[in-house]
Amino acid sequence: MSYLLLAGLFLVPVLATAVVATRVRRLGRRWWAATAITLATLVVLTVVFDSLMIASDLFRYDESQLTGVRLLLAPVEDLAWPLASVLLLPALWELLRPRRAEEERA
Secondary structure, three states, rough: OOOHHHHHHHHHHHHHHHHHHHHHHHHHHHHHHHHHHHHHHHHHHHHHHHHHHHHHOOOOOOOOOOOOOOOOOEEEEHHHHHHHHHHHHHHHHHHOOOOOOOHHHH
């Protein structure tokens, strides 16, 4: 199984959860802006630190299982995990928090 397929399988339920949270809680532009800023920050950190760890030879990838697209030294498949965390954790937070009175009336 390629890293891209593994990332895709992992992201499908995460994206579904984010869509459900968006519809159920009517998440607006402010929520999505905060999500985008958080994602951009985590992508930069992931690329930088993964590249440092790869350069230090702390771990290696099976090159035959990668797409070949890299940001610095980090394979693009590594970005699935920060994307999943940025979408899944806040979406679950929204879905699991108690409803407010104004939400119940709407």
